[in-house]
Amino acid sequence: MxxxxxxxxxxxxxxxxxxxxxxxxxxxxxxxxxxxxxxxxxxxxxxxxxxxxxxxxxxxxxxxxxxxxxxxxxxxxxxxxxxxxxxxxxxxxxxxxxxxxxxxxxxxxxxxxxxxxxxxxxAMGAEEFPELPVTENDKAIHLPISALIEGLGGCLFATSADESKQVLTGVHLTVKQDTLEFAATDGHRLAVVETTNENLNDDEQPDSVQVTLPSKALRELERMLAHSSKEDEPVAMYFDSGQVVFEWQNQRLTSRTLEGQYPAYRQLIPNSFERELTLDRRQLISALERIAVLADQKNNIAKLSIDSESQEITLSVETQEIGSGMESMPAQIKGDDIDIAFNIKYLMEGLKALPSVEIQMQLNNNLAPVIFSPVGGIKMTYLAMPVQLRS
CATH class of the missing domain: 3.10.150.10 (DNA Polymerase III, subunit A, domain 2)
Known part of the structure; x- marks a missing residue:
């Protein structure tokens, strides 16, 4: 050679x-x-x-x-x-x-x-090197590279790192006739991204295909797709029970699938909300990053106070042993005043994944799920569970 x-x-x-x-x-x-x-x-x-x-x-x-x-x-x-x-x-x-x-x-x-x-x-001879697995199903589902990058980038961060949670360590992918839906949750937050599937024109394609894939494999897929020279060429996905194969542009990634029933995550998203806010995403992230300096010293929790009269929100952290801090910023607010608390890490990771200048925040009370979504851009839902405020 x-x-x-x-x-x-x-x-x-x-x-x-x-x-x-x-x-x-x-x-x-x-x-x-x-x-x-x-x-x-x-x-x-x-x-x-x-x-x-x-x-x-x-x-x-x-x-x-x-x-x-x-x-x-x-x-x-x-x-x-x-x-x-x-x-x-x-x-x-x-x-x-x-x-x-x-x-x-x-x-x-x-x-x-x-x-x-x-x-x-x-070196060593190649005789003992194992062959990459193949699937028994030889019919490919073709997925746009841009849709895969968009979907994985919007939800991989929300998968669980706890291997004992098995199915929650992966991303649940639903392939429909004209859309792809990516969902990830670790039990504390949920990210759902819906993208357009322009490559599914095949009449023989089933109405809906679902598979849960390990986050480790999908992070490598995301990294490999970022090096793709032609984003308009689709990725061919083959899968059966236990195995998935992605192929494109002389590249190939194989992985086991995750077994088990994925949670019915759509049922977690409320149908209506008592309060709705529109905020500048970058301004909110910057304020959270500054507040986090103090929050990291204790429990990583920050309080968010909504003031509808002044049309602003205030982020605050108070640690008796160290000190306190607060940040205020304007917001378009509909609904009554309320105090609510979040784990800053979960909040910031979700906000950084939302691909828009402005975001919408929707909530009911200080213990119910809170929904963050981009104003314009891709269809993404980020659900964060608040934590209980201790007086």
Whole structure:
């Protein structure tokens, strides 16, 4: 095998596949990345697989001699990321001597030759590297890249980090005839994003398809899609019970699906509201960030006071041992005055995901779910549960 590629291409694709390398591999081969050089198509593909998440990416290169080999992922990633920009030659032919020194001679070895030097890395054969899973269902659902990026960006932050909650560690995706709906909740907040699915024109497509996917896999999908050169090309999604495969532009991501009944989240969203506010999103985030300096010292809770007469809200934090702080800002308010409290972290993460200049805040009382949504832009709902104020 012998290839010539750019440092930037190799570095970019290594960094993407490296995310699927297990930190504690159950077998030595899983600590490696599979490198396949295809001379006929002048392409190099890199694959990593932790037996749950699998990533394969491909890029164009000058393939002088095709071949397949596996290389230690962390070492290769660390070396390539530090190399200067320019051409790199990867060659598994062992030279007689390197600068007068005997080369590494134990087993397979790959030599990397950037313009500034030479590196040799022990490799392993590809025979034991596991194949990426496939689904029994061979009918693809085509999803727009822009809709996937929009939906994942608006809800991934709300998934649970508690592995014992299983299904809540993922995003619930509902594919309908003309829309995609993404939902995520950790039990304290809920994010729902609805985007247009312009690629579903197939009459054979079922009215509704639902699947829950792990947040880890979807974060990698989001990262890979951000590097896509053609956003107008769709992603093909194949799934059956237990497995999902995403394919696009010579890229592939595989993951297990999450089993279990996802909560009926639409039932959590109130149908009517006694109070409604319109606020400047950036101004509210800035005020929360300043107040958070004090809130972080205690319980991360801030009080929000609504004053309909003066048409303003006041954020406040009081910690007896340290001090207090308050911030006021204008708002368009409909409804009676009320004091309500929130976990600042949950509030800020949701507000940062809302893609609009102004946001709408809707609520009933100080213990009922509060809904935040963008004024204009994509259709997104963020639900945050208030916390009880202690007098």
């Amino acid at each position: 012998k290839i010539v590629c750019s440092q930037s291409d190799l570095n970019t694709h290594l960094s993407l596949t490296f995310r699927a390398v297990p930190s504690r591999p159950t077998h030595p081969i899983l600590a490696n990345v599979l490198l396949q050089a295809d001379a006929a198509n002048s392409q190099v593909s890199l694959t990593a697989f932790d037996l749950s998440l699998g990533i394969r990416t491909s890029f164009n290169a000058e393939v002088l001699e095709g071949g397949t080999i596996t290389l230690p992922a962390k070492l290769l990633n660390d070396i390539v990321s530090r190399l200067p920009e320019g051409e790199i030659i990867l060659d598994d032919t062992i030279p007689d001597k390197v600068d007068g020194q005997q080369p590494v001679d134990n087993g397979l070895t790959v030599t990397l030759k950037p313009k500034s030097g030479r590196y040799q890395v022990r």
